[in-house]
Structures are given as structure tokens and as C-alpha cells.
Amino acid sequence: MIWLTWRQLRTQAAAVYAAVAAFAVVLAITGPRLLDLSRAYPNAVLDYLTRTDRNLYVAGLMVMALAPAIIGAFWGAPMVAREMEGGTHRLAWNQTVTRTRWLATKLGVTALAAAAAVGVLTLGVTWWARPLDGAQGGNSVTLGDALPARLTPVSFAMRGIAPVGYAVFALVLGVATGIILRRTVPAMALTLAVFTAVQIAVPLWVRPHLVPPARHTVTITEANFAGINVLEGPTPMVQLVVRASEPGAWVLSNQTVDASGRPVDTLPSWMVDKCIPPPPPSAPPFSSKPVAPEPDMHSCLTRLTDLGYRQQVVYQPASRFWTLQWAETALFLAVSALLAGFCFWWTRHRLS
Amino acid sequence: MSAVLRAEGLGKRYRRRWALSDCTLDIPAGHVTGLVGPNGAGKTTLLSLAAGMLAPTSGTVEVCGGRPASGAAQLAKVGFVAQDTPTYSRLSVGDHLRMGARLNPRWDDTLARARIERLGLDPAKRAGKLSHGQRGQLALTLGLAKRPELLILDEPVASLDPLARREFLQGLMEAVAEHGLSVVLSSHLIADLERVCDHLIVLVDSQVRLVGDVDTLLATHHRLTGPRRDPPALPADQHVVSASHTDRQTTLVVRTSAPIHDPAWTVGQLGLEDVVLEYMRRPADGQRGSRPAALEVLR
Numbered sequence: 001m002i003w004l005t006w007r008q009l010r011t012q013a014a015a016v017y018a019a020v021a022a023f024a025v026v027l028a029i030t031g032p033r034l035l036d037l038s039r040a041y042p043n044a045v046l047d048y049l050t051r052t053d054r055n056l057y058v059a060g061l062m063v064m065a066l067a068p069a070i071i072g073a074f075w076g077a078p079m080v081a082r083e084m085e086g087g088t089h090r091l092a093w094n095q096t097v098t099r100t101r102w103l104a105t106k107l108g109v110t111a112l113a114a115a116a117a118v119g120v121l122t123l124g125v126t127w128w129a130r131p132l133d134g135a136q137g138g139n140s141v142t143l144g145d146a147l148p149a150r151l152t153p154v155s156f157a158m159r160g161i162a163p164v165g166y167a168v169f170a171l172v173l174g175v176a177t178g179i180i181l182r183r184t185v186p187a188m189a190l191t192l193a194v195f196t197a198v199q200i201a202v203p204l205w206v207r208p209h210l211v212p213p214a215r216h217t218v219t220i221t222e223a224n225f226a227g228i229n230v231l232e233g234p235t236p237m238v239q240l241v242v243r244a245s246e247p248g249a250w251v252l253s254n255q256t257v258d259a260s261g262r263p264v265d266t267l268p269s270w271m272v273d274k275c276i277p278p279p280p281p282s283a284p285p286f287s288s289k290p291v292a293p294e295p296d297m298h299s300c301l302t303r304l305t306d307l308g309y310r311q312q313v314v315y316q317p318a319s320r321f322w323t324l325q326w327a328e329t330a331l332f333l334a335v336s337a338l339l340a341g342f343c344f345w346w347t348r349h350r351l352s
Numbered sequence: 353m354s355a356v357l358r359a360e361g362l363g364k365r366y367r368r369r370w371a372l373s374d375c376t377l378d379i380p381a382g383h384v385t386g387l388v389g390p391n392g393a394g395k396t397t398l399l400s401l402a403a404g405m406l407a408p409t410s411g412t413v414e415v416c417g418g419r420p421a422s423g424a425a426q427l428a429k430v431g432f433v434a435q436d437t438p439t440y441s442r443l444s445v446g447d448h449l450r451m452g453a454r455l456n457p458r459w460d461d462t463l464a465r466a467r468i469e470r471l472g473l474d475p476a477k478r479a480g481k482l483s484h485g486q487r488g489q490l491a492l493t494l495g496l497a498k499r500p501e502l503l504i505l506d507e508p509v510a511s512l513d514p515l516a517r518r519e520f521l522q523g524l525m526e527a528v529a530e531h532g533l534s535v536v537l538s539s540h541l542i543a544d545l546e547r548v549c550d551h552l553i554v555l556v557d558s559q560v561r562l563v564g565d566v567d568t569l570l571a572t573h574h575r576l577t578g579p580r581r582d583p584p585a586l587p588a589d590q591h592v593v594s595a596s597h598t599d600r601q602t603t604l605v606v607r608t609s610a611p612i613h614d615p616a617w618t619v620g621q622l623g624l625e626d627v628v629l630e631y632m633r634r635p636a637d638g639q640r641g642s643r644p645a646a647l648e649v650l651r
Contacts, residue, residue: 001455004451008442093404096428097427098421352407
């Protein structure tokens, strides 16, 4: 049965493994230079990156984002659906192999192949991007001048071991949709749609709560002040952000609370007049822009503090990267196991 | 005579429609049994249930003494060549044989290779590039080399041209003669069945209309032609299967095991196709069962 599984997967597997190998070679060639750079300029790597490096960084993110989806759509969805379409399940199920063993072998072998392919990819990309995740430029003042830290949603899903969990989940999801729909192309489309939705929903609503986030209420000082946003309108909204106390943290919320500890929608309106310079006349309305601190910032922030305003930051510290990685991988594998159980039940009782 | 396939009150419903309902039949071992019936009679459903491809909605089906596809041991006993003889189009003929060898503990590789060679199939050729007939032969080879006790074939020759059909059935016959397995074969081509089957079941509307050995069926059915008269005047052991009348003439198809002595009748022989068609043509009159011919008499 393992032989048949391998024989049927051969073409798709060859395509994916060839792509993985090619990408791994590119990473292996370009990686050492980045490592040297980060050793030489630990605080200013960003200034020394070439366009190729930046493109490769983005490519790494994209490859990691696409690989599980491709495996789900091209390995998972056709696994049973194509047999149903061609009627070949009637051939397979009449060999001396029960349906359960048939599906278990196909699913098991393919899941291992998927985990291996994505495992190699994520190992390579994680190693390659390590000097770049959260890298800053030498003269950077504001937050925008650094690459995203590895705990932020953009990078988190493309690093560590979580992609292996995604790949297994996408594969089982593909198999399940194929079993239900019995048609390859719709199953591929549905797999991609559901997988994308899950990849959007998890960082928004699930990952922040896998481990209870840390909460810090801090005095707003010039040291941690990061900027003020003014949302212009009939009643201007003034909001303030501070820098997280530790670098590389994933900030979930960053809001000002008043003396009683309640979050405020907008800071007192005097701040607009006293603390920020008037916007240039050509500025479009409703624009939101960070404003650099002015020389009279000190008195401004002192006045805010005297009024009882503090800043509350809810975040996941950078040190929790691996805790969150393991938790999320376990979550995806658990859901995959449930889906696989459903596949077995459906194959035994509902397919014909 | 032990039963190789036994169904009792067997039924299968797809959503609202019953594809097979309340089907009760016995297929004896050691025969090549033909299953005939009009489209929609439930032949494919019955065979799929017997192969364990479907689970029954009601009733039971037993094949070679066990529940179909209930485990590897049961699967080993039954070979099934599904309608359209599915094969993996991207796998070569040789790959199919390797698959068979790896998935079946009782695989007879010598038989498989010999058959493929005799058929002139190139082992390196992909199954998708084979003709319909060759693909059917490949599927049959897989079914035979598995060395089952019962081989179920669902319309194996339906899509074949007459020559390929004859070759397919020829191959089947040789294998049956050589290995002594039981075969159940469905078809709507009665002429083909006549050539290979020694047992016949006519299934109409899920019900068994006629069952028996082909020789017996042929020997006990007669066409009687004579001057017009009422059927009830026949001897008690002659069952009328069908009757048609013109102004002066009556033609009857009767079933009887006794010779016909009445000199008024001209006795004609019936081919298997004629017999089967007589039973298939009869309307479903709700009074199904073991003695359909008797009901005809009351009309």
C-alpha cells in the first residue's frame, strides 16, 4: 500500500521537492553573507541589505505562506477525490486491503512527505532570516524602519515549526474536502479558501490567547514615547502609542488609560494645540500619521502624567516565540487529527 | 449446494429513491451465474452491495459466508470488477500488476504475467492509453490473479465491441475452467450470457423473476401455437408465462417439466433470450414471488 501511495504521489511530490531543493540552494548560497553582516553591524543590518536580500526576505515569507496551501490543494484535495472521479476507488477497495488501511497509509505517507518538505523549507528560511527578523537600520528612530520581528504575525507563521503544523493541517483539510465533494477541482478551491480563512483568523483571534498575554501599564515618558496619531474629523481623535518595554514583542494593544484605569478613546483636546505642530495645509483630511516629538514634548507628557494618564500595553514578549510556536503547532496537529478521524469515519460509512 | 451469495430483504436507498428494495436471492457456488434485467432493475446496486462497495439500507447480504468487505480476510475471498472496469490511467500495465502483488496476499503472479503476455499487452504502456477492451482485460486479470473464491463482474462487456467482448468472455471462461471459481456476471446482453453462464437470474424491479440453470430453463420453456382457446384448459403442471391471441390463433409460452402431449399445439423451442424477455416484459403486478407463472393463469 505504501508503494501504491508513493507511486500515485510521485509526480506531485517530485515537483514540490524540486522546488524546495532549489529554494534551499538559494538560501544556502545567500545566507552566510547575512550572518556575517549581522555580526559586523549588529544594530544596523538593515542599512547594508541589497535589493536582492530584501526580495529574498519577501520571497521567504511568500514561499512559507504558499507551501502549505499548495500541499493542501495539490496533494490533499486530489487524494480521494480523483479516485472517486475516475472510479478507481472501486479497484483499490477490492484489493485485499480494508478502506481504513488504504486511507491510513495514503494519509500517513503523504503527511510525512508534506511535513518533511515544509520542515526543510522552514528550517532553511528560519536560519536564513534569523539575522533579519526585527533588524533595524543604524539611524532608525521610528518603528517603521525595522523589519518585522519574528513574533509578529507576518513572520511568526513563516518561521520555526508552526509551518509543519500548517502543512499537515492543509493536507488533511484537502483530503477531507475531497472526500466530501468527491470532485478534485472544487475540493482544491474549497481547500484554498478554508485554509486562507484559517490563516487569517488564527493570528487575529486565536494566537494572542494561546498563552495569556503580558500586560504593562507604564508612565508615558519621552523615552518610551513612539508617536501620536491624530485622526482628523469633526471631533479630532488623538491617540498615543509607546514603545514596548522589550524589543521584538508582539504588541496586541497599545492604548492610553485614564486615572481610573479605563481606556480612553481620545486624549484631551489641548494636546492637539499644545503638543503637536499644526498639519501642513495640503494634508488630506482623515489622514493618520505619526508625528515626531517636538521640543515642548516634555512638559506636554508631564502634564498628561499629572492628570493620571498612563499607557497600557498588552503584548506577547519576544521570549515566548517558541512557547507560542509549540502551542500553535500542537493546536494545528490536534485539529488535523480530528479532521483525519472524520475522514476515516466518512470513508467507512458514507463513501461508495 | 452452498450459497456463494445470499441476500435477504436487501434494500438500498439513495436519499428518497430505492435503487433496490426487498431483494431476496441465493446464488449457488460453483457456477457462472448471469444476472439480467432491464435498466434500473438494481443489478449494479445488488452487485455493489455484494462487493461491499455500498452498505445496505435494509436487509442483509452475505458473500462467501461473511459480510462483504468486513475485513482483509473477507476481501481476499471476493474479486470485483466494477462497471467500466476502472484502472489507474497514469499507471502502466506493469504497475497494476505490482499493485496487485503488493495488495493481495494470495496474488498469483504467474497467472497475471501469463495472461498479460497472452493478451499482448505491453507492461510499460499506461493503462490510460489502452483500448476499452484491453483495459477490461487488465481489470479482469487483476480480479483473477487475486485468486478469489467468487468473482463479481458488473457489466464487464457493455462497452466492448463484439470481438473484444468475445475475447473477454473467452478469457473469463478459460480462467473459470482452470481455477474453478464462482462467478456472478451482470449484463443486458443475453446472447453473451448464454455463451458463458450455466445459471441465470432475471431481476426486474429488485425482484427475482426467474432463477434456474440455463439448461433447465431452456428445456422447460416451450412456445405453443394452436387454435384459439382459453389458457385454463391446460394441464395443471403447465404454467403460462405469456399468452397472445389473434382472432383464430393462440400463442403461449409455457413452463413445464413434463412433455407436452396435446396434439392441438405446435411446440416450438425458445432461445434463452426469448425466455428472458418473456419474464422481463411481464408487468410488475405487485404479486411477486416464487410462482409468478401461476398468476398469469388467472388473467
